[in-house]
Amino acid sequence: MGTTIHNTIRRLRFDRQEMTQQELADRIGVTRQTVNAIELGKYSPSLEVAFRIADVFGVALEQVFQYEAKRGVKRG
Amino acid sequence: MSFREKSAWVSFSCLLVFGGFWLRNVIRIEVYNVPDRNPMLAFFSLLGALILTEIVLHIVIAMRDPKEARTPKDERERLIDLKATRVAFYVLMAGGWLSIGTLHLNFDRLRIADSVLGAIIAAELVKFAAQIALYRRDA
Numbered sequence: 001m002g003t004t005i006h007n008t009i010r011r012l013r014f015d016r017q018e019m020t021q022q023e024l025a026d027r028i029g030v031t032r033q034t035v036n037a038i039e040l041g042k043y044s045p046s047l048e049v050a051f052r053i054a055d056v057f058g059v060a061l062e063q064v065f066q067y068e069a070k071r072g073v074k075r076g
Numbered sequence: 077m078s079f080r081e082k083s084a085w086v087s088f089s090c091l092l093v094f095g096g097f098w099l100r101n102v103i104r105i106e107v108y109n110v111p112d113r114n115p116m117l118a119f120f121s122l123l124g125a126l127i128l129t130e131i132v133l134h135i136v137i138a139m140r141d142p143k144e145a146r147t148p149k150d151e152r153e154r155l156i157d158l159k160a161t162r163v164a165f166y167v168l169m170a171g172g173w174l175s176i177g178t179l180h181l182n183f184d185r186l187r188i189a190d191s192v193l194g195a196i197i198a199a200e201l202v203k204f205a206a207q208i209a210l211y212r213r214d215a
Contacts, residue, residue, distance in 0.1 A: 030150040030151065030152065031078060031080075031147065031150050031152075032078075033152075033211075034150050034151075034153070045151070049151060
């Protein structure tokens with residue numbers, strides 16, 4: 001696809017008194033391994049889970065996930 | 077290692093061992109012409125042992141992490157299942173067509189059943205191996 005999605009979950013967890021991956025996982029209804037995979041950029045979550053993560057941290061979705069289109073990708 | 081990954085390892089290992097026993101029996105009969113008096117009894121004994129071993133080992137790994145074992149699969153785990161099943165589908169299809177091809181070799185019913193069973197075992201092994209690989213990649 002030629003796109004990259006970055007996220008700031010690790011920093012957001014740190015800012016929330018070092019919330020653990022397990023705590024975040026329990027609050028958004030996924031496993032700890034899935035939170036780890038999302039954090040490392042190895043798995044892109046569904047929109048619903050992405051919104052749930054943003055909701056847990058009380059921030060906008062764009063503050064959690066940043067989309068970066070690679071150059072040279074044709075549109076349409 | 078997550079409960080799901082352990083579960084995939086258990087299923088893969090059990091199927092590899094019991095599938096190996098089944099293949100050994102088939103080779104003994106087909107290649108070395110060792111008489112098999114009751115092939116259905118041997119097959120169902122192996123199947124029963126496989127199911128029992130899987131149940132016992134799954135109880136053991138669930139007891140080690142009961143919370144995770146009770147948790148339903150999340151979207152990533154369901155996606156891993158789907159991807160692994162997709163890979164296994166091609167193996168099953170290839171095995172199915174090859175089994176149909178055995179009709180032209182004048183195989184008897186038992187041999188055709190064995191070739192279909194071989195395709196099913198191979199597809200299941202590929203599915204569990206793909207699940208393990210996908211869990212490992214995301215770890």
